[in-house]
Amino acid sequence: MADGYLKTNGVRNQRMKCNGRMKNEQLLTAKAKRDNWIGVGILGMMFFTFGFVSWVNAILIPYFKIACELTNFQSYLVAFAFYISYLLMSMPSSYLLKVVGYKRGIVIGFWIMAAGALLFVPAAYGRTYPVFLLGLFTLGTGLAILQTVANLYVTLIGDRERAAQRISIMGICNKGAGILAPLVFSWAVFRASDQELFLQIPLLEDVQRGIVLDELILRVVAPYSVLAMLLFLIGVCIWFSPLPEISQKTEDQREKRTSLWQFPHLVLGAIAIFLHVGTQVIAIDTVINYAGAMGLSLLEAKALPSYTLSATIMGYLFGIFLIPRFVKQKLMLRLCSLLGLTFSLLVCLTNVPVYLAGMNLDSSIWFLIAIGLPNALIWAGIWPLALDGLGDLAKQGSALLIMGLSGNAIIPMLYGWMADVSSERNAYWVLVPCFAYIVFYAFWGHRYRTWST
The missing domain is CATH 1.20.1250.20 (MFS general substrate transporter like domains)
Known part of the structure; x- marks a missing residue:
């Protein structure tokens, strides 16, 4: 009887251990799914940011051409300065990610972008086009880091066969921001009377034209200061978020x-x-x-x-x-x-x-x-x-x-x-x-x- 009792008790203990192990695995699976959904949400916000910052360049080009008195070639340096950073800084960003990891890399990317947006403030007060280009290059550098980690993240965060589906969701966020960006910039910077003003600028004397152009370029200070603050705060939020870190394994x-x-x-x-x-x-x-x-x-x-x-x-x-x-x-x-x-x-x-x-x-x-x-x-x-x-x-x-x-x-x-x-x-x-x-x-x-x- 003692042997039978011990055998029965051992089977019961073994079943309890199995049930406990299954519950722990279910909890871990549920937590992993929750973290993945949080990760997808954060990535969606990142791709929205990519689209907003990138597509606003289309309206910055004619704006800088007028306010900084540029030729066509000089105005298109906006796109060149922004996108050339991807060529120059993407590989260094990969080594940065190798050292600090994905999550910290995202935070650093947002903070570099915030620094790039802040450069628009001294550039506007001096109406200094090269400083604007430096700000755009810095914004592109931060985006190069974010793009490197975000596209890899969205590829690896779930089933590989669903990667294109997840990237499609990110694409909607990106292109939706692309539709909004010029509208928001126009609302923040342009006035109803600007069309007439743009026609009058070439006819003004040098001193008066300089005053008008200084006022025009200073309009970017407020929106880009707000953008810098938002980018910095996004980085802080991601630092404390439960975004899962993808290990090398x-x-x-x-x-x-x-x-x-x-x-x-x-x-x-x-x-x-x-x-x-x-x-x-x-x-x-x-x-x-x-x-x-x-x-x-x-x-x-x-x-x-x-x-x-x-x-x-x-x-x-x-x-x-x-x-x-x-x-x-x-x-x-x-x-x-x-x-x-x-x-x-x-x-x-x-x-x-x-x-x-x-x-x-x-x-x-x-x-x-x-x-x-x-x-x-x-x-x-x-x-x-x-x-x-x-x-x-x-x-x-x-x-x-x-x-x-x-x-x-x-x-x-x-x-x-x-x-x-x-x-x-x-x-x-x-x-x-x-x-x-x-x-x-x-x-x-x-x-x-x-x-x-």
């Missing part, structure tokens, strides 16, 4: 290599990102000038970039609904790259009058706007494929992909040069080889694991 360790250049699919993916972001900026930033070549005024055409961004948001919504439930993210990348190539060819080859949205424009401009739809899911498709199997080099790999954002500065300049020597319409041929390469990467390039044939 959670990263894929299948391929043990020592250099990024030993991963052809990563290097080819960085080239694909470079070309992709260039097509994205061309589709958004050139559409007003292209409509102007068709006889549409600036006030009539000012909403066209929002149409492209709206098409991009629609693409993100398709991605959230379809990936991976109905369509695998690799297949979606292939479909979108082919669709983008088709639209770019139609931009260059079609010439049919179309009346749409109250405007009578050439069909090519509507195909240009439609490029926003496939472009939404190309970025989301490239990232998981390019980072696959990097292991401990994932941070540096992410930084290499972020360096591809320098295509935002270089590809549009190539378009501008082609437009000057030929025409706005013929310049869109630059889109065709870009999308052709993305098609190559989607079907074949991402498979390369060695440079040898």
Whole structure:
């Protein structure tokens, strides 16, 4: 009887231990899911910040041109100073992340951006354009850190097959901010009488013109001071947030290599990102000038970039609904790259009058706007494929992909040069080889694991 009692008691104790272990595992799983959702929320806020700070450059360019009395070339240094930081600072940011970790890296990125926004204050009081450019470069540096960690985070924080779906959610936050940014800046800086003022400025005497321009440029002090404060506070909030830290053990360790250049699919993916972001900026930033070549005024055409961004948001919504439930993210990348190539060819080859949205424009401009739809899911498709199997080099790999954002500065300049020597319409041929390469990467390039044939 004593033996039977001991056996029964031992079985009961063993069951209690198993039940306790299962409850602990369930609690840990629930906590991990909660932390992941908190992480997704924080990442969404970060991508909103990326979009807001980046897309406001489109209105800063003409604003600085007037207030600082710049040539066209000098005014476009706004975009160059901002985006060249991605090329120069992305790789150093990856080493910073390796030392301080993901979460602290995000905090540092926001604080660097706050410093960049504060530089607008002395730049405005001195109406000193080089200091503005330094502020923009500093803002871009902080964004380079945030982009490096955020895109890697959103890729690794959950199921890899759902990475494109998560990136689509982030894209909606980014492009939604892109629609709001020019409106908010215009509300904060411009006045109803400014249109008449801008016409009078060239006619004023030097002293009076200087006083008017000083008053005009000082309008950025308040909004950028508020922006600096918000960026600093966001960094503080993230410091105390339960954002999960992704350890090196959670990263894929299948391929043990020592250099990024030993991963052809990563290097080819960085080239694909470079070309992709260039097509994205061309589709958004050139559409007003292209409509102007068709006889549409600036006030009539000012909403066209929002149409492209709206098409991009629609693409993100398709991605959230379809990936991976109905369509695998690799297949979606292939479909979108082919669709983008088709639209770019139609931009260059079609010439049919179309009346749409109250405007009578050439069909090519509507195909240009439609490029926003496939472009939404190309970025989301490239990232998981390019980072696959990097292991401990994932941070540096992410930084290499972020360096591809320098295509935002270089590809549009190539378009501008082609437009000057030929025409706005013929310049869109630059889109065709870009999308052709993305098609190559989607079907074949991402498979390369060695440079040898």
